[in-house]
Amino acid sequence: MVNQRSRPSVTTPSGKCLDQRWQIAPAQEEQAVAIAQAANLSPLLAQVLLNRGVSTPEQAQIFLHPESEALTSPLEDFDDLPLSLELLINAINQRQKIAICGDYDADGMTSTALLLRALRTLGAQVDYAIPSRMSEGYGINQRIIEEFYDEGVGLILTVDNGIAAHQPIARARELGLAVIITDHHDIPPTLPDANAILNPKLIPETSPYRGVAGVGVAYILAIALAQSLGKTHELGNSLLELFTLGTIADLAPLTGVNRRWVRQGLQLLPQSKLAGVQALIQVTGLSGAKQMKPEAIGFRLGPRINAVGRLADPQIVIELLTTDDDGVALERAMQCEQINKQRQQLCEQIEQEAIAIVEAAIQQSGHLEAPFAAPTDGRVLVVVQPDWHHGVIGIVASRLVERYGVPVFIGTYEDKERTHIRGSARSIPEFNVFDALQFCKDLLGKFGGHRAAGGFSLDAANLEPLRSRLQTFAHQCLQPEHLKPLVVIDAQAGLDQLNLSLYAQIDALHPCGIENPDPVFWSANVRISEQKRIGKGHIKLVVSQDGELPGTIHKFTAIAWRWGDYYPLPSHLDLAYRLRTNDWNGEISLELELIGVRKPAAIAADIAFWHDDRAYNVDVFQHKAGKQLRIRNAQGNELTIQQGQKMGALSKQLSEPTPVNVCQPHYYNLIKAALRALEEA
Structure with missing residues (x-):
């Protein structure tokens, strides 16, 4: 059970409205005290553990020390893993050509690089192909199958794709090629006719391997293969680094083995033995860091890898992550840096254009729901415009979800005649994107994805029917109260409870990410003492709160990313925030990263x-x-x-x-x- 609290929306002096819904976890004081005492934690952090499903001191110890838990063998959970190993071992022994078909996002590219490194080290003849985002779209296709066949390939491995590729896989089998699908996307009603399928969605929900991304499946396969060949020591730790990069960049849940292995991988990355990773760390300004946190990958390394797949040739990243030449690595890393700058500019431009379209519709109609609907009120935002780069519209969709709090389907025309649309979708917790796409499958060409995100294509003539169908689906699962940006909060804290000691304890909860997010606290009736716009649309603030002792005031610097439109904020607010540190001239101070505000009660x-x-x-x-x-x-x-x-x-x-x-x-x-x-x- 959670405490859903609604308050009047915050209207700023500028007239802009910040309308959010806060979901505050119920306080469990007695249990929190027991866990706090057993684990030597602040009661605030003990409450966070309770919110993560950690309800006993014993579970708390395992959560804080995940390496202490005994793991089952993946051979017990993945039914097709023994057959996959047999196919790979036979191909290696018979000098049969193996080909990998990857994907152009960070998960797919790190998966491809991981298996290339592993298979080459283990003696395989292996090459790869990645479909063109611009001309072909997601997933293995018939062209790639035909080219593999012409090149004499005997075994195909898909990574981070393939689970819905019925026709290409059927063609490969017709040609006599063996196929192993490794994927993590949601399972379609019928499975392709591959020789073996490795997908965590097919294994028990209780398995520690259930939440792995595509790179996690590739890592499990590579390690199991090395163990079968008695060559585990030859792989070293490089695969674990690639697993860590791909898992965090793909926003995979940091639970189960993901949490355990990412924790280990983050310790390796600052002193990475991979030339490409070191070069990427260098160009992103992270050199010299003693430790790496998920946000360093999520906001620094990952976007530079993803940007290449969105705008350029994924071969740049594959070479970056497979080369042992420092010069080549630095050259490829610099390319990633330049492409990422281009990606940032495109995202900013498209986001502003999309916001202008939505705001104009709101202005015209006089209420919020109108732009999300056609022709009547609806609960999904569908925006399609020509000349947008479909390589970055997924990022823009995420930002629109953050701004408007509704599922977003955003697309662009692929041809000058505007006859075909390709799009991306991002969602809110109550709306399953993959189920929505399935609901509309007769109107779509290709589509795929999972609960939170997806991709799709369709004939432009089907755009209005798609809008209507999505609204029908949304009305089945969304209520009006769902249509506000959601702020999920762990516990209430006074500003006097915030200090570097508490922040150090939060480190024990890392790595934080999906399904194990950074703790979010809220404080009541906080005074906004100072505020100013900084950078490209951010607000920097000084916030304060009276202490329990007369005359005592507790004060912090705070930052509100991309809230420039809401400047200035009112003088007193309830604040929801994460804790961050700022290292300035060797002096470390605690700061608040604002994620929510509401009127004080x-x-x-x-x-x-x-x-x-x-x-x-x-x-x-x-x-x-x-x-x-x-x-x-x-x-x-x-x-x-x-x-x-x-x-x-x-x-x-x-x-x-x-x-x-x-x-x-x-x-x-x-x-x-x-x-x-x-x-x-």
Whole structure:
């Protein structure tokens, strides 16, 4: 059970509206105390573990030390793994050509590089192909099958694709080629006629291997093959590094073996033995880092790998991750850097154009739902425009989901005649993209994906029927309250509870990511002391909160990424945030990364009153040290008084609050008038 709390949306002085829904995990104080004592953690962090399904001290120890848990053999869980090993061993022994068909995203490219390295080390004759994103789209196709056959290939390995490729696989079998599918995408109603299929969606949900991405399946296959050949030591740790890169970049859940192996891989990456990884670390400015965290891959290394697959030739990344030549590695890493800059520019341009389209529709209709619907109200945003690069529209779709809180299907025309559309979809938790695409399959060409994301193509003539069908599907699974950006929160904290010691304990929860996110805390009725726009659409703030002791104020710097449109924020808000550190000139300080805001919950509503011929407003908030009275005048100045205290705080607009003695006649009479107004309301 979770606590769903709704508050009035936050309308900023600029007139922009931040309308979110907060999902706050219920506090479990007794269990949290037991886990905190057993694991030597803050009760706040113990509550986070409870929210992750860790409910006993024993489970907490395994979570904090995942390497201590005994793993079952993947041979027990993947039914086709023994046959896959047999096919590969026979191909190696008979000097039969093996070909890998990969995908052009980070998962597919790291999977391809991983198996190339492993199979070559183990004595295989192996090459690869990746379909063109621009002209062919996702997955193995008949052209690739025919080319493999002409080149004398006897065994095909798909990585991060193939589970829905019925016709290409059937053609390969007709030609006498053996096929092993390694994939992690959702299972279609019928499976392709491959010799063997390795997909974690086919194994028990209780398996520790259930959440692996495509690169995880490739890693399991490579390690099992090396063990079968008695050559595990020859592979070294390089495969684990590639597994870590691909798993984090693909947003795979950091649970089960993913959490265990990524934790190990992150320790290896700063001193990577792979020339390409070291070159990538160098061009992204991460050289010299003593440790690597998932966000370094998610926001620095991963995007540079993904950008190549989106805009250029994936061969650049394959060479980067398979070469042992430092010069070639640096050259390829520099190419990744330049391509990523191009990707950033395209994303910014398309995002702004998409927002303009949606906002214009909102302006025209006067309410939010209209642009998501055709012809009646709906619950899905579908935006299709010509001349957008379909290599980056998936990123834009994610940003639109973050902004509007609804499933987003975004597409672009592939030809000048505008007869064919290719698109990407991103979703919210209550809407399954793959199921939605299945629901519309008669209107689509190719499609695939999973719960949170997918890709699709269709004839332009089917666009309006697709809109209507998606809305029908959305009405089956979405309620109006779902149509706001979701902020998932672990626990309430006062700003006085935040310190570097707490941050150090959060390190024990790493690696954090999908299904094991960074802890999110919230604090009530926080004062926005300072704020300014920085960079490309961000807000930097100073936030503060009164402490329990009279006159004490706890203050932090905060950053709100891509919230420039909402500047300036109101002077008092409930804040939801993650903790981050800032290392400036060797001095480490704690910062807040804002992910949500809402109006503070007033015990007494905002009441207007007059005193000495001047207009004021008063409200009362619950502070952990007692009730807090807040009085504001027309100029934006605020007087805050804690129950039972003689000293209050006077804030003039966004200036730093100053202590005042509320026993002085002016303040005393003002407070009496405010209390009288509350009583009479």
